[in-house]
Amino acid sequence: MPYLVFALRDLLAKKGRTIGLAAAVAFAVMTVVTLAVTSSGLEQSAAAVISVGKADFTVAQKNAADLLSSTIDRGEQARVAQVPGVASTVGVLLEIQQVNADNPAFVEIGIAPQDLSRFGVTVLAGHAYSPTARSECMLGWRAASNLGLHVGSQFKANGTINTVTGIYSTGNSFGDAAAMFPLPAVQGYNRVPGIASLVFVKVDHGANIASVERTITYRLPELTTIRTAAQFGRADRNLIYLKAAVTGSTILAVLIGAIIVGNTMLLSVFERTRELGLLRAIGWSRRRIVGLIMTEGFAVAFAGTAVGVGLSFLVSSALERVPALVGILHTNFTPGAFWRALLTALAMSLIGGLYPAVRAAFLAPLKALSYE
Amino acid sequence: MSEDPTRPEAPEGAPPAIELCGVAKRYSGGVSALHEVNLVVGSGEFVALSGPSGCGKSTLLHLVAALDRPSEGVVKVNGRDLAHIHDLSRFRRLEVGLVFQLHNLLPRISVVANVEIAMYGTHRNGAARRARARELLDEVDLAGQAERLPTQLSGGERQRVAIARSLANDPSVLLADEPTGNLDAEAARRMMALFGRLRDRGMTVLLVTHDLGLAAMADRLERIEAGRIVTAGRPERPDEAGAARRALARDSAP
Numbered sequence: 052m053p054y055l056v057f058a059l060r061d062l063l064a065k066k067g068r069t070i071g072l073a074a075a076v077a078f079a080v081m082t083v084v085t086l087a088v089t090s091s092g093l094e095q096s097a098a099a100v101i102s103v104g105k106a107d108f109t110v111a112q113k114n115a116a117d118l119l120s121s122t123i124d125r126g127e128q129a130r131v132a133q134v135p136g137v138a139s140t141v142g143v144l145l146e147i148q149q150v151n152a153d154n155p156a157f158v159e160i161g162i163a164p165q166d167l168s169r170f171g172v173t174v175l176a177g178h179a180y181s182p183t184a185r186s187e188c189m190l191g192w193r194a195a196s197n198l199g200l201h202v203g204s205q206f207k208a209n210g211t212i213n214t215v216t217g218i219y220s221t222g223n224s225f226g227d228a229a230a231m232f233p234l235p236a237v238q239g240y241n242r243v244p245g246i247a248s249l250v251f252v253k254v255d256h257g258a259n260i261a262s263v264e265r266t267i268t269y270r271l272p273e274l275t276t277i278r279t280a281a282q283f284g285r286a287d288r289n290l291i292y293l294k295a296a297v298t299g300s301t302i303l304a305v306l307i308g309a310i311i312v313g314n315t316m317l318l319s320v321f322e323r324t325r326e327l328g329l330l331r332a333i334g335w336s337r338r339r340i341v342g343l344i345m346t347e348g349f350a351v352a353f354a355g356t357a358v359g360v361g362l363s364f365l366v367s368s369a370l371e372r373v374p375a376l377v378g379i380l381h382t383n384f385t386p387g388a389f390w391r392a393l394l395t396a397l398a399m400s401l402i403g404g405l406y407p408a409v410r411a412a413f414l415a416p417l418k419a420l421s422y423e
Numbered sequence: 424m425s426e427d428p429t430r431p432e433a434p435e436g437a438p439p440a441i442e443l444c445g446v447a448k449r450y451s452g453g454v455s456a457l458h459e460v461n462l463v464v465g466s467g468e469f470v471a472l473s474g475p476s477g478c479g480k481s482t483l484l485h486l487v488a489a490l491d492r493p494s495e496g497v498v499k500v501n502g503r504d505l506a507h508i509h510d511l512s513r514f515r516r517l518e519v520g521l522v523f524q525l526h527n528l529l530p531r532i533s534v535v536a537n538v539e540i541a542m543y544g545t546h547r548n549g550a551a552r553r554a555r556a557r558e559l560l561d562e563v564d565l566a567g568q569a570e571r572l573p574t575q576l577s578g579g580e581r582q583r584v585a586i587a588r589s590l591a592n593d594p595s596v597l598l599a600d601e602p603t604g605n606l607d608a609e610a611a612r613r614m615m616a617l618f619g620r621l622r623d624r625g626m627t628v629l630l631v632t633h634d635l636g637l638a639a640m641a642d643r644l645e646r647i648e649a650g651r652i653v654t655a656g657r658p659e660r661p662d663e664a665g666a667a668r669r670a671l672a673r674d675s676a677p
């Protein structure tokens with residue numbers, strides 16, 4: 052009998068219990084993975100905004116609750132532009148509006164038409180709006196196709212009916228699902244004259260990006276610079292809190308899973324006291340007994356992982372379709388999510404299985420053999 | 424039998440296979456199972472141990488198998504004091520084979536798998552384990568029952584499976600606790616012959632039996648009474664042998 056068949060035969064013999072145990076693991080894995088992929092989706096879509104601008108880096112207000120509440124006033128924008136090594140800056144105001152029931156979190160980008168090309172925007176059809184127009188806009192091509200609008204259509208936003216003057220592309224799905232307005236129109240409607248959410252910075256050719264960033268944060272300590280998605284938390288406290296909450300829930304899910312695994316395996320060790328005593332008596336080492344019990348635990352954990360990842364896929368794609376979350380929640384199934392699932396299962400079976408395994412290993416063989 | 428010239432002789436000066444010196448065993452409940460036991464079993468000897476129920480035979484075997492520690496005294500196997508062996512699992516796995524008084528087979532795996540479980544973690548791979556298990560089952564005349572479950576075997580057949588398992592890793596010492604307990608006379612004699620053959624191959628056999636007729640098939644008989652060895656069958660000490668023979672006669676009486 053191959054060792055693995057021997058080691059796993061009890062799991063096969065007690066199918067109901069094995070399935071229950073795998074289900075508990077699967078549930079914990081599902082929770083952990085769903086939290087991970089949705090929070091990483093949130094981070095990704097929030098971070099996508101900084102890659103719209105095709106800039107060397109982005110300047111935002113330090114420790115803003117989230118990117119949309121970051122404010123940089125006109126004076127600060129000017130001082131950023133004066134920092135040596137800064138070639139050009141583009142100030143952009145981001146706002147979120149409910150356009151209709153299907154688009155509860157539609158992104159509006161206020162940007163001056165002369166900045167569009169530097170911002171990496173390509174006009175695909177029609178033309179850009181005029182700098183001070185109050186009822187003109189451009190739609191990203193994804194937004195246009197979602198809303199069924201085209202050049203010349205009327206688009207209701209900012210309290211007015213806007214004429215769509217053009218359709219643009221940024222090459223970035225976040226930007227392409229948004230709309231662009233003249234900067235003063237968005238500032239005026241939201242009563243934040245002169246304010247930008249973010250300033251996109253391009254440095255002089257050959258300038259050291261990091262040192263330009265340092266100069267900016269030195270001169271304007273209330274601002275921060277962001278170059279990668281990982282630095283995003285600097286300007287988005289909410290994301291930091293979200294990540295902390297996800298970490299906390301993950302630990303909790305792993306602990307609950309581990310307790311269930313431990314409980315069930317302890318019961319199975321007690322039931323097999325005589326058998327374990329016999330194995331010890333005929334010369335199985337303690338380590339081998341630990342291995343036997345842990346093998347069972349790992350097998351269940353991996354079965355649970357497979358099911359849990361599948362469930363998480365279903366649950367998160369269902370969550371994406373909940374009306375209140377459409378456009379806000381994006382899942383992001385990365386290889387990291389699968390590693391996290393495996394790690395979760397591994398942690399659960401290790402933490403949960405260790406005590407039963409050690410109990411089994413330290414049974415006194417003779418006593419165990421006469422156990423009823 | 425002891426004069427059989429083909430039997431491998433223990434090398435000159437080799438330590439005895441089993442040596443108990445001043446051994447006492449008290450269980451935690453206050454039961455004193457063995458007192459001042461001195462016993463030497465030479466390498467390649469086939470010794471039968473007998474005595475009334477509860478006199479401490481199983482206790483003695485468990486001490487030699489390193490399943491329990493003596494309260495006093497020294498137990499040596501092949502010259503090594505068991506109290507000083509660090510890896511007792513390895514000792515139990517490779518140096519002694521133990522056949523328990525109760526069968527102690529795993530009920531839900533096949534007979535051949537029951538023999539194989541003694542070989543996990545040894546140098547043998549899956550195929551070699553299986554081959555060895557079948558060879559051992561053949562040796563105890565159970566080749567045909569290899570794929571059955573232990574519950575489908577008779578008591579004597581189960582004992583033979585346990586013997587096959589105890590031999591899996593070629594131990595130098597075989598300890599068998601009443602393996603003939605529920606066998607008819609003919610089956611018991613065949614089993615004793617099997618132990619005789621093992622002894623002929625150089626194995627040391629210490630066997631517990633109530634049946635003095637069977638015990639006579641061993642090279643030597645040791646008798647325990649109330650936790651003490653009452654020496655029997657030692658030709659070099661005729662006075663004691665006589666006393667023991669009288670005791671044997673008492674036991675054998677209906």
Ligand SMILES: Nc1ncnc2c1ncn2[C@@H]1O[C@H](COP(=O)(O)OP(=O)(O)OP(=O)(O)O)[C@@H](O)[C@H]1O
Nearest residue numbers: 450451452454456475476477478479480481482483
């Ligand atoms: N684990 C234990 N705890 C307490 N007392 C025990 C234990 N095991 C055995 N005893 C006692 O020790 C004594 C010797 O027991 P042992 O099992 O060695 O006898 P035995 O000679 O093998 O008997 P039998 O022929 O009936 O198998 C008995 O009085 C028994 O009750």
Ligand SMILES: [Mg+2]
Nearest residue numbers: 480481524600
């Ligand atoms: Mg006994």
